[in-house]
Structure formats: structure tokens, C-alpha cells
Amino acid sequence: MSTVEIRDFDPANYLDSEEMIVEYLKAAAEDPNPDVFFGALSDVARAKGMAEIARKTGLGRESLYKAFRPGAHPRYETVKAVLKAIGIELTFKPFA
Numbered sequence: 001m002s003t004v005e006i007r008d009f010d011p012a013n014y015l016d017s018e019e020m021i022v023e024y025l026k027a028a029a030e031d032p033n034p035d036v037f038f039g040a041l042s043d044v045a046r047a048k049g050m051a052e053i054a055r056k057t058g059l060g061r062e063s064l065y066k067a068f069r070p071g072a073h074p075r076y077e078t079v080k081a082v083l084k085a086i087g088i089e090l091t092f093k094p095f096a
Contacts, residue, residue, distance in 0.1 A: 011040075015047035018087070025088060035070045041082060042068035048086050056085035 015021050021044050028040030045053045045064060054061040059078065067074040083090055 011043045012047040015044055021047070021086070022088065038068045038072065038074060038079075039070065041079065044086055044088075045082055053082060053085045057081040 011024065015024060025037070025040055025044065028037045031037065042065070045068070050061050050064060054064055057064070057078075059067075059081065064078075064082070066072060067078050080090070
């Protein structure tokens with residue numbers, strides 16, 4: 001009899017294109033709970049390499065993990081720096 005190994009789902013394993021990343025963040029931003037967006041941003045940072053994001057932002061890796069954990073309230077500057085490091089621009093448009 002063989003055993004089946006079950007692993008936790010990690011979205012970072014599937015964020016392998018710019019299009020996927022953009023759609024993932026857009027969907028997360030539509031949720032009224034800000035933790036959903038911050039969690040998605042953390043997933044993208046992990047997909048891109050947290051050490052690389054830390055280097056590009058000048059922030060520590062552990063600081064980034066703490067900033068985006070559930071219930072944290074990351075500073076706007078941190079969010080903006082991470083978005084820039086992953087190559088995503090935050091844009092606004094009027095409601096249709």
C-alpha cells in the first residue's frame with residue numbers, strides 16, 4: 001500500500017508570469033479585507049524571491065515577512081517599495 005503526501009497549497013509556486021501576478025493582485029485588491037491583498041503581495045514577493053525583494057527595497061527579509069503577516073498594518077512606503085521591486089505599478093481609475 002502506498003502513502004500519499006499532502007502538502008499545503010502555496011500560491012507563490014504558481015505566480016510564474018507577469019500576467020498571473022497582476023491578475024492575482026487585482027483579485028486580492030477587490031477583497032474588502034486588506035489582509036487578503038497584503039497576503040497576496042507577500043506571496044508575489046516570495047515567488048520573486050524575498051531576499052531579492054529585500055535587497056531592492058533596502059528592507060530586511062524578516063521585516064518584510066512581519067510587514068505582510070495577517071493583522072499587520074504595513075506602511076504605505078513599504079507597500080509602494082515592494083510593488084516597485086516586483087515591477088508592478090499601482091494605478092487608479094474612476095468607477096464606471
